[in-house]
Amino acid sequence: MKFTTVRDIQKDKERYLGREITIGGWVRSNRDSKTFGFLMISDGTWFDQLQVVYHDSMENFAEIRKVNVGAALIIRGTLVATPEAKQPFEIQAEEISIEGSSAADYPLQKKRHSAEFLRTIPHLRPRTNLFQATFRVRSLIAYAIHSFFQEQGFVYVHTPLITSSDAEGAGEMFHVTTLDLNHVPKNEDGSVNFSEDFFGKETNLTVSGQLNAETFAQAFRNIYTFGPTFRAENSNTTRHAAEFWMIEPEIAFAELSDNMELAEAMLKYVIRYVLQNAPEEMNFFNTFVDKGLLERLNHVVNSDFGRVSYTEAVEILEKHNDEFDYKVSWGCDLQTEHERYLTEQIYKRPIFVTDYPKEIKAFYMKLNPDGKTVAAMDCLVPGIGEIIGGSQREDDYEKLLSRIEELGMNKETYDFYLDLRKYGTTRHAGFGLGFERCVMYLTGVGNIRDVLPFPRTVGNCEL
Amino acid sequence: MKFTTVRDIQKDKERYLGREITIGGWVRSNRDSKTFGFLMISDGTWFDQLQVVYHDSMENFAEIRKVNVGAALIIRGTLVATPEAKQPFEIQAEEISIEGSSAADYPLQKKRHSAEFLRTIPHLRPRTNLFQATFRVRSLIAYAIHSFFQEQGFVYVHTPLITSSDAEGAGEMFHVTTLDLNHVPKNEDGSVNFSEDFFGKETNLTVSGQLNAETFAQAFRNIYTFGPTFRAENSNTTRHAAEFWMIEPEIAFAELSDNMELAEAMLKYVIRYVLQNAPEEMNFFNTFVDKGLLERLNHVVNSDFGRVSYTEAVEILEKHNDEFDYKVSWGCDLQTEHERYLTEQIYKRPIFVTDYPKEIKAFYMKLNPDGKTVAAMDCLVPGIGEIIGGSQREDDYEKLLSRIEELGMNKETYDFYLDLRKYGTTRHAGFGLGFERCVMYLTGVGNIRDVLPFPRTVGNCEL
Numbered sequence: 001m002k003f004t005t006v007r008d009i010q011k012d013k014e015r016y017l018g019r020e021i022t023i024g025g026w027v028r029s030n031r032d033s034k035t036f037g038f039l040m041i042s043d044g045t046w047f048d049q050l051q052v053v054y055h056d057s058m059e060n061f062a063e064i065r066k067v068n069v070g071a072a073l074i075i076r077g078t079l080v081a082t083p084e085a086k087q088p089f090e091i092q093a094e095e096i097s098i099e100g101s102s103a104a105d106y107p108l109q110k111k112r113h114s115a116e117f118l119r120t121i122p123h124l125r126p127r128t129n130l131f132q133a134t135f136r137v138r139s140l141i142a143y144a145i146h147s148f149f150q151e152q153g154f155v156y157v158h159t160p161l162i163t164s165s166d167a168e169g170a171g172e173m174f175h176v177t178t179l180d181l182n183h184v185p186k187n188e189d190g191s192v193n194f195s196e197d198f199f200g201k202e203t204n205l206t207v208s209g210q211l212n213a214e215t216f217a218q219a220f221r222n223i224y225t226f227g228p229t230f231r232a233e234n235s236n237t238t239r240h241a242a243e244f245w246m247i248e249p250e251i252a253f254a255e256l257s258d259n260m261e262l263a264e265a266m267l268k269y270v271i272r273y274v275l276q277n278a279p280e281e282m283n284f285f286n287t288f289v290d291k292g293l294l295e296r297l298n299h300v301v302n303s304d305f306g307r308v309s310y311t312e313a314v315e316i317l318e319k320h321n322d323e324f325d326y327k328v329s330w331g332c333d334l335q336t337e338h339e340r341y342l343t344e345q346i347y348k349r350p351i352f353v354t355d356y357p358k359e360i361k362a363f364y365m366k367l368n369p370d371g372k373t374v375a376a377m378d379c380l381v382p383g384i385g386e387i388i389g390g391s392q393r394e395d396d397y398e399k400l401l402s403r404i405e406e407l408g409m410n411k412e413t414y415d416f417y418l419d420l421r422k423y424g425t426t427r428h429a430g431f432g433l434g435f436e437r438c439v440m441y442l443t444g445v446g447n448i449r450d451v452l453p454f455p456r457t458v459g460n461c462e463l
Numbered sequence: 464m465k466f467t468t469v470r471d472i473q474k475d476k477e478r479y480l481g482r483e484i485t486i487g488g489w490v491r492s493n494r495d496s497k498t499f500g501f502l503m504i505s506d507g508t509w510f511d512q513l514q515v516v517y518h519d520s521m522e523n524f525a526e527i528r529k530v531n532v533g534a535a536l537i538i539r540g541t542l543v544a545t546p547e548a549k550q551p552f553e554i555q556a557e558e559i560s561i562e563g564s565s566a567a568d569y570p571l572q573k574k575r576h577s578a579e580f581l582r583t584i585p586h587l588r589p590r591t592n593l594f595q596a597t598f599r600v601r602s603l604i605a606y607a608i609h610s611f612f613q614e615q616g617f618v619y620v621h622t623p624l625i626t627s628s629d630a631e632g633a634g635e636m637f638h639v640t641t642l643d644l645n646h647v648p649k650n651e652d653g654s655v656n657f658s659e660d661f662f663g664k665e666t667n668l669t670v671s672g673q674l675n676a677e678t679f680a681q682a683f684r685n686i687y688t689f690g691p692t693f694r695a696e697n698s699n700t701t702r703h704a705a706e707f708w709m710i711e712p713e714i715a716f717a718e719l720s721d722n723m724e725l726a727e728a729m730l731k732y733v734i735r736y737v738l739q740n741a742p743e744e745m746n747f748f749n750t751f752v753d754k755g756l757l758e759r760l761n762h763v764v765n766s767d768f769g770r771v772s773y774t775e776a777v778e779i780l781e782k783h784n785d786e787f788d789y790k791v792s793w794g795c796d797l798q799t800e801h802e803r804y805l806t807e808q809i810y811k812r813p814i815f816v817t818d819y820p821k822e823i824k825a826f827y828m829k830l831n832p833d834g835k836t837v838a839a840m841d842c843l844v845p846g847i848g849e850i851i852g853g854s855q856r857e858d859d860y861e862k863l864l865s866r867i868e869e870l871g872m873n874k875e876t877y878d879f880y881l882d883l884r885k886y887g888t889t890r891h892a893g894f895g896l897g898f899e900r901c902v903m904y905l906t907g908v909g910n911i912r913d914v915l916p917f918p919r920t921v922g923n924c925e926l
Binding site for chain 2: 003024026044070071106135153155164176182190203212232252255424454459
């Protein structure tokens with residue numbers, strides 16, 4: 001059977017108006033009077049629903065009148081213009097068949113359901129307006145990110161999920177094992193015998209693909225990753241998930257300023273793409289989820305991002321310490337309240353804060369000539385705070401090695417990483433964008449559980 | 464510093480010829496005579512290398528003469544046309560600075576290295592021709608797949624990696640846990656106390672996103688997944704990896720024939736995209752890796768895929784049983800030797816084999832009216848055998864339930880999946896494409912370890 005989709009119609013109205021078409025879709029509402037009725041149908045391909053008018057001339061009129069919300073129908077009819085109605089066209093049905101009925105206990109009725117309730121039915125919530133909009137925009141953002149990098153010739157690298165790295169933050173990693181947890185094999189000294197495990201060694205789920213990604217940047221120059229990342233953090237907040245997606249570009253022959261240019265261009269590209277390709281969804285978010293959303297995003301697209309060093313930022317913030325829960329002083333990490341104050345109150349646009357104290361940043365960041373700060377950058381945006389974190393990487397073998405030793409890290413684990421500084425090292429930089437944070441930022445949705453199709457958080461792993 | 468890349472030049476030669484440019488890249492070879500020398504440079508953005516000519520008029524001529532393979536250089540010079548040489552242009556260098564030297568023990572010298580050796584240095588092998596070609600094409604295939612689906616409005620769904628499903632094949636799954644493997648907490652009856660685990664229950668790494676994907680297809684109609692998948696299979700072959708990527712489209716209001724059309728269109732789109740966008744790489748594969756590659760791919764693009772039922776296929780194959788290690792009879796699963804015989808000897812083009820015995824296929828496949836076979840499809844291609852497996856899904860609640868019970872599966876695990884058949888069920892279908900198999904097919908590379916950036920196989924998890 002050949003179906004026309006609502007997307008087909010929306011993309012080429014002139015072609016379908018006045019013609020007989022067949023539509024498959026799900027009932028969002030069914031209003032009837034004695035001799036006719038109206039169905040609102042979603043076929044999933046377009047945010048706006050399609051109105052279908054049916055009459056008692058239809059053989060199964062009585063049956064269709066009783067069709068429940070959620071039922072799947074196949075509708076043959078003529079698409080007609082309705083210039084005086086809210087929607088620009090509707091279908092005058094000639095034949096409607098019930099593809100799949102909907103049981104009376106269908107949990108999604110024509111009313112507002114709370115986000116909390118909808119989280120209990122992750123397999124059905126994509127059928128609601130909120131999640132139709134959210135997950136379509138999520139998909140568009142993902143594609144916009146790929147397009148942005150691919151158009152510039154960046155190579156997409158699938159860095160591995162299972163890793164044998166015993167790196168920093170190992171306490172926050174998930175173990176991956178095929179050992180029988182009921183009978184974990186032990187060595188003579190009582191420790192776990194990982195030689196019997198699948199990989200013959202201890203393995204975990206990755207917390208970042210960056211170090212692997214750098215090996216590819218030193219071959220392809222411009223690369224990006226886009227894949228899942230894991231944190232076994234016991235934090236039950238609206239912004240943390242145990243499984244989320246990250247984008248990590250890495251560019252060789254590049255410095256911190258190139259990195260900032262790339263991040264700014266990427267964010268603007270993605271916002272523009274979504275505004276252009278999902279206007280219905282974005283209007284929905286702006287109306288029902290976050291009233292300032294469109295204004296804020298348009299402002300970002302049209303702003304030059306500000307740039308301020310950490311040291312300058314601290315000087316500014318210190319003057320407003322009475323407004324903060326955590327007082328600011330040089331050396332402290334910036335909290336969300338400080339980040340938002342800077343971008344919302346001081347600069348009123350997105351900014352990059354650069355050159356943080358080395359003590360609060362990762363070992364691989366490039367030491368500045370001052371010996372105290374590193375060439376780091378955080379991108380802060382109004383309404384959310386930090387959305388991107390990145391840096392120029394330490395490209396000097398000796399400096400990197402002494403930092404690794406200074407921090408008591410296991411050098412052998414980083415031999416491959418040190419090799420990159422031994423064989424044709426280059427100035428290079430990169431950043432990480434948490435994909436779900438980005439989706440939250442572009443939709444206004446406030447809980448990470450509502451931008452992930454099947455969220456995994458502490459104590460929660462449904463379906 | 465502003466660099467011009469080789470890609471910039473290749474995309475717009477007229478713009479750069481005769482102009483002074485600055486290039487950053489890595490030395491692939493360095494030939495010198497007394498008064499001048501030639502460098503072959505890769506900057507990672509283009510497969511073909513760029514020749515750089517330098518002269519003893521340069522201050523650091525002596526130093527540049529001694530530069531090793533693998534070193535990173537920054538070269539300022541004029542791009543000049545060389546109509547009589549093999550490469551169409553070269554750089555006449557005015558200034559060369561050493562960005563990063565390459566130690567004398569650099570493992571990649573200007574000679575052929577074996578794939579086995581290169582697997583021991585996954586952080587450096589992307590700098591060789593073979594892996595430059597492979598991983599760039601891998602990236603292009605990934606993007607082509609996204610473009611194919613997005614252009615048709617499919618929604619990209621990130622199905623979860625960590626799953627609490629205790630489904631089929633649990634023996635082949637990796638456990639995910641934060642329990643201390645040295646001291647696994649136990650219940651009174653001696654079993655593992657998973658209530659102390661991160662998610663409060665037993666969790667594993669997913670083997671397929673399909674069931675989750677179906678929930679989205681019943682909301683968005685046309686969706687696809689593209690994400691990592693895991694198998695803890697103890698199989699040390701050239702075609703199995705423990706971590707690999709899968710594409711799983713799922714389409715509602717669609718039957719097996721729609722599914723086959725989609726799979727055929729997707730494969731052709733991806734092949735065309737790669738042939739158009741990576742001609743240098745594809746010629747390299749055709750010359751050095753697999754001599755029949757381009758002919759085979761062009762043939763696929765220009766063929767209508769054949770279609771044959773399993774029953775017919777078995778009738779054909781039985782006539783040639785003397786040629787097979789495994790003899791064919793109705794009811795048996797087809798081996799690679801049979802699949803390749805069908806597509807290479809009988810049909811001489813890609814084919815779909817459909818309607819397999821239900822016993823050898825998954826529980827969710829739609830039972831045909833004969834009661835014996837299911838609406839499955841495998842796509843077989845010359846040179847490889849099965850590349851895609853899919854089916855129409857059982858959309859009838861009662862039939863699905865009785866199949867679940869017949870197979871002794873835990874109904875509760877599938878309640879969400881049964882719900883899809885209770886609330887607006889539709890005819891729907893989908894398939895799975897193993898991404899690495901696809902990369903192997905399009906490049907001719909014969910070992911899955913060489914198309915994965917950092918392969919994970921039994922006993923092997925490096926970096």
